[in-house]
Every structure is written in structure tokens, then in C-alpha cells.
Amino acid sequence: MAASGNALLDRLPGDDRARLAPLLTRMSLGHETLVEPTARIRYAYFPVRGLISIMAPLEDGRSILVATVGSEGMAGLTLLFGSSTARHGIVSEIAGESLLLAASAFAEEVGRGGALRTELERYSLVLMAQIAQTAACNAAHVMRQRLAHLLLLCHDGAQVDTFGMTQEFLAGMLGVQRPGISHTADTLRAEGLIAYRRGTIQVLDRRALESASCECYAVGQAEYGRILG
Amino acid sequence: MAASGNALLDRLPGDDRARLAPLLTRMSLGHETLVEPTARIRYAYFPVRGLISIMAPLEDGRSILVATVGSEGMAGLTLLFGSSTARHGIVSEIAGESLLLAASAFAEEVGRGGALRTELERYSLVLMAQIAQTAACNAAHVMRQRLAHLLLLCHDGAQVDTFGMTQEFLAGMLGVQRPGISHTADTLRAEGLIAYRRGTIQVLDRRALESASCECYAVGQAEYGRILG
DNA sequence: ACGGCTATGTCCGTAGCCGAACATACACCT
DNA sequence: AGGTGTATGTTCGGCTACGGACATAGCCGT
Numbered sequence: 001m002a003a004s005g006n007a008l009l010d011r012l013p014g015d016d017r018a019r020l021a022p023l024l025t026r027m028s029l030g031h032e033t034l035v036e037p038t039a040r041i042r043y044a045y046f047p048v049r050g051l052i053s054i055m056a057p058l059e060d061g062r063s064i065l066v067a068t069v070g071s072e073g074m075a076g077l078t079l080l081f082g083s084s085t086a087r088h089g090i091v092s093e094i095a096g097e098s099l100l101l102a103a104s105a106f107a108e109e110v111g112r113g114g115a116l117r118t119e120l121e122r123y124s125l126v127l128m129a130q131i132a133q134t135a136a137c138n139a140a141h142v143m144r145q146r147l148a149h150l151l152l153l154c155h156d157g158a159q160v161d162t163f164g165m166t167q168e169f170l171a172g173m174l175g176v177q178r179p180g181i182s183h184t185a186d187t188l189r190a191e192g193l194i195a196y197r198r199g200t201i202q203v204l205d206r207r208a209l210e211s212a213s214c215e216c217y218a219v220g221q222a223e224y225g226r227i228l229g
Numbered sequence: 230m231a232a233s234g235n236a237l238l239d240r241l242p243g244d245d246r247a248r249l250a251p252l253l254t255r256m257s258l259g260h261e262t263l264v265e266p267t268a269r270i271r272y273a274y275f276p277v278r279g280l281i282s283i284m285a286p287l288e289d290g291r292s293i294l295v296a297t298v299g300s301e302g303m304a305g306l307t308l309l310f311g312s313s314t315a316r317h318g319i320v321s322e323i324a325g326e327s328l329l330l331a332a333s334a335f336a337e338e339v340g341r342g343g344a345l346r347t348e349l350e351r352y353s354l355v356l357m358a359q360i361a362q363t364a365a366c367n368a369a370h371v372m373r374q375r376l377a378h379l380l381l382l383c384h385d386g387a388q389v390d391t392f393g394m395t396q397e398f399l400a401g402m403l404g405v406q407r408p409g410i411s412h413t414a415d416t417l418r419a420e421g422l423i424a425y426r427r428g429t430i431q432v433l434d435r436r437a438l439e440s441a442s443c444e445c446y447a448v449g450q451a452e453y454g455r456i457l458g
Numbered sequence: 459a460c461g462g463c464t465a466t467g468t469c470c471g472t473a474g475c476c477g478a479a480c481a482t483a484c485a486c487c488t
Numbered sequence: 489a490g491g492t493g494t495a496t497g498t499t500c501g502g503c504t505a506c507g508g509a510c511a512t513a514g515c516c517g518t
Contacts, residue, residue: 056365059444064365078357081350087358087452121310124353128307129316131360136285136293138367139404142474166495175368177476182497198484198495215288223316371504395465406506411467427465427514460518467512475504482497488490 005048006099007072008119011228016115023109024099029092031164035076037063037089043100045075050096051157053173054131055089063089064138065150065173067130070157072224073123079106080120093173094157095164122227129223133216138175141214146174147184148213151194155203162202188212234277235328236301237348240457245344252338253328258321260393264305266292266318272329274304279325280386282402283360284318292318293367294379294402296359299386301453302352308335309349322402323386324393351456358452362445367404370443375403376413377442380423384432391431417441 003010004024009017029050035041037057045052052075055063066088069075075090075098084103092098101109110117137146150173154165167185171178188194193209195202203209210217232239233253238246258279264270266286274281281304284292295317298304304319304327313332321327330338339346366375379402383394396414400407417423422438424431432438439446 056361058369064368066361066364081354083354125310125312128357132285132295135295135364135367138364139293140287
């Protein structure tokens with residue numbers, strides 16, 4: 001069977017994948033909200049390209065990024081533990097494609113206690129570590145580091161150097177003012193790390209971007225490798 | 230059977246509790262580190278009094294609070310998903326008592342797929358929501374709100390109005406400078422919300438403390454009620 | 459009673475970010 | 489080609505917290 005492009009699915013044994021394959025629907029996602037906070041989660045999302053974000057809503061109307069999901073993971077993980085009501089927003093931030101599995105089919109599959117359940121339980125550890133790292137990051141690191149971190153995640157998700165992303169969206173995810181992003185992005189551009197124009201960002205020097213980022217990007221990668229690699 | 234004092238355990242059916250009871254060891258905890266990051270998790274901790282914190286380590290040596298565990302929860306939750314290596318520090322911040330369950334006995338019990346496993350899977354949703362809220366909180370709220378939030382959590386854990394806690398520890402948990410806590414705590418004292426002296430804090434006006442706190446305290450309570458209440 | 463440790467109070471200059479407004483300029487649509 | 493909407497650039501004062509230092513004072517030991 002051909003690889004799906006999603007790492008969680010592609011690590012499953014052949015028979016599990018064969019059973020799941022006909023239940024998966026491939027869908028193109030732009031920049032759009034997939035699930036609003038407090039809404040019902042209708043699907044589990046397995047990205048193959050693009051970037052999905054988990055956003056925590058605040059009373060003042062803002063929503064802050066707490067984790068991202070690319071082709072290495074799954075969005076809608078609370079379904080695994082029987083909760084089909086979203087506490088957080090699930091937003092497609094970078095256009096791409098995802099494999100969708102209806103909540104009912106998902107529940108049936110993980111109820112079998114097979115490989116997918118085991119895989120997702122481990123993935124939940126990774127996600128929890130990522131969220132915890134974000135919490136520490138938001139308390140300890142400055143905007144330049146956090147922006148570089150986020151751009152690396154975007155770069156990974158997009159799987160190409162150039163992807164659609166506005167400063168407005170970046171500011172919203174980090175919970176900072178848009179002019180702050182404008183200024184910080186400008187220094188990254190002046191240093192040759194990135195280029196951008198009206199809604200499009202291009203990564204020019206990924207290595208330097210990793211240096212500009214805080215440790216949190218590397219920590220996330222390492223945790224994934226430690227638990228699921 | 231008498232109530233253990235830990236809400237997770239006390240919600241279990243009688244036969245599950247009877248099976249677990251002889252395996253639990255009651256232990257007094259002061260202000261001490263229970264598990265260092267990267268160390269083996271030897272026990273699951275079910276607090277009955279006191280407050281345990283989950284701390285995310287940073288490269289610079291600091292550790293930031295990402296969640297707290299009181300008598301409503303359990304520390305060492307990664308054991309549930311088969312990970313016995315701690316990514317985060319587990320620290321007893323406020324003296325109290327916990328029921329300890331050895332990792333091997335814990336694994337055997339949750340391997341049965343009984344009530345404890347179900348309960349803990351739901352609790353993991355609560356914990357994940359709490360960590361996500363901390364991430365948003367650290368990005369969006371000022372020190373006064375965050376300190377009030379933390380003091381409320383301490384108050385809940387201690388179960389009395391007066392408990393041992395230094396400004397140094399508070400500063401470490403929030404990832405801020407100690408003089409900042411000194412100044413902020415002073416304003417709370419001037420307003421009559423708390424009193425303190427050398428390592429001891431007293432909550433005088435809990436209602437006002439809730440008003441001074443950000444929404445994050447109430448959100449945490451609500452999520453617990455929604456998922457486990 | 460005394461000395462020493464630790465917790466707390468206080469100060470200062472500086473950095474980072476907020477909050478808000480306004481100016482510019484690109485891209486799309488007609 | 490022109491108009492419109494949106495993305496980006498830029499400025500400003502003000503506030504919060506940093507980072508580091510030093511002073512005070514309560515508590516514990518001997």
C-alpha cells in the first residue's frame with residue numbers, strides 16, 4: 001500500500017492501514033477554522049501537508065497558539081479519550097491536505113484497542129510535551145525567538161520554502177501585537193533569514209532560523225523522536 | 230470503605246478501590262522534588278493534601294510551572310501511556326500527604342482497562358486543558374493576575390488559609406524575578422487580599438483574590454467539572 | 459545572647475512590548 | 489486604468505518586567 005503521507009498512519013501495520021484506508025477522506029484545506037471552541041469535533045484530521053494549529057481561546061477574544069500539528073500528528077486528539085466537544089479551536093493555518101476520519105469511525109477504530117490507539121496514546125504524550133513547552137516558552141522567551149520557532153514549524157508543515165502567511169496571523173498565534181511582528185520580521189529579513197511580501201513568507205536560511213529560535217523547536221523534535229521515533 | 234481524600238480514587242467503584250487500597254502507601258511530603266526531569270518515575274502520586282507542580286525545564290536552568298496537581302488529580306500521568314521517563318520535574322510545592330502507587334502496580338492496574346484507566350484518561354484531558362491554559366496565560370496575562378491565580382491553586386491544595394510558600398518559590402514557578410513577586414505581593418497585601426511573613430502566606434480574602442486573578446483559574450475549575458464532575 | 463542564614467524590601471537603569479494611530483503600497487476586481 | 493481592500497511599514501508614549509545590586513529583618517542554631 002502506498003504511503004499516505006501522514007507519519008502516524010504510515011507507522012501502522014499493513015492490516016490496520018488497509019482497514020482504515022477506505023474510511024479516510026482526503027481534503028484540501030486553506031486558511032480556515034476547522035473546529036470552533038465548544039463545537040462538536042466531527043473528524044480526526046491527519047495532515048499530509050500544511051499546518052494545523054490548536055488555539056486556546058481567551059475571554060478578551062484573542063486565541064493563543066498552544067500547539068501545532070503537521071504531517072507528523074493528528075488534530076482532534078480529545079476524541080481518543082471520548083471527548084467530542086472541543087475545548088480549543090482547530091485552525092488550518094497553512095494550506096495543505098489532510099486525511100479526515102469521521103468521529104464515529106475513529107471511535108470504533110480506537111475502541112478495538114489496536115495499533116492506532118497505541119500510536120495515538122504515545123502521540124498524546126508528545127502533544128502534551130509540546131503544549132508544556134509552549135507554556136514555558138511564552139513565559140521565558142522573547143518575541144524574536146518565538147517568531148523564529150513558529151516560522152520553523154510553518155516551514156516543516158508547508159514542506160516548501162515559500163508559503164502563505166501574513167504578519168496578522170503570526171501576531172494572533174503568538175498573542176502579540178502586529179507591529180511587533182512587523183518589526184521583528186524585518187530584522188530577520190535584514191539578516192537574510194527570510195523574505196516576504198504580502199501574505200507570503202519564504203525561508204532563506206533555515207539553519208540561521210534555527211539559531212535564532214529558542215530551544216523549544218529542538219525540544220519538540222527531540223520529544224517526538226524519543227517517544228515515537 | 231473510608232474515603233481516601235483523593236478525588237480520582239474516591240470516584241472509583243468499590244471493588245476497584247478495594248483492590249487498590251492495599252497497594253497504596255501514604256506519605257508525607259514537604260517542599261521537595263519528587264522526580265527530576267529525565268529520571269525514572271517510580272510512583273504515581275495521588276495527593277490528598279498539599280500541592281504538586283509539574284515543571285518544564287529550560288536550557289538556562291530555570292523551570293516553569295505548567296500545571297499543578299492537588300487532591301483532585303494525579304502526578305506522574307505519563308505512566309498511563311507507558312512512559313516511565315519524566316520529561317518534566319514533579320515537585321511537591323506545598324507540604325501535605327499523597328498516596329503512592331508503585332509504577333509496576335500502576336501499570337498492572339491500568340492494564341486491566343478498568344475504572345481507573347477510564348478515570349485517568351479523562352483526567353488527562355483536564356490536565357492537557359490546564360497546561361494549554363497556562364500557555365495562553367503566560368502569553369497574555371500580567372504578573373498580578375498570574376500570581377493571584379497561583380495563590381488560589383496553592384490555597385486549594387493546602388486546604389487551609391495559611392501555608393508555607395516563599396516569594397522565591399513563587400517567582401521560580403511563574404518564571405519571573407523575585408523582586409517582581411515582592412512588589413506584586415505587597416500590593417495584594419496592601420489591598421487586604423493576603424498576609425505573609427517569612428515563608429508563610431495567608432489568604433485573607435479569597436473572593437477578592439479570584440477577582441484579581443485572570444480567568445484561567447475559573448477555566449481550570451470549569452474544565453474539571455465538565456469532564457470529570 | 460549571639461551569629462549566621464535566609465527571606466524580604468527596595469532601588470536603579472534598561473529592554474521589550476503594549477496600545478494606538480497613521481502612512482504606504484501591493485494585489486485584486488471591475 | 490482606477491478604485492478598493494488588505495497587508496505592511498513606521499511612529500510614539502507609556503507600562504511592565506528584566507537584571508543586578510544592596511539593605512533590612514526575621515528565624516534558627518549554638
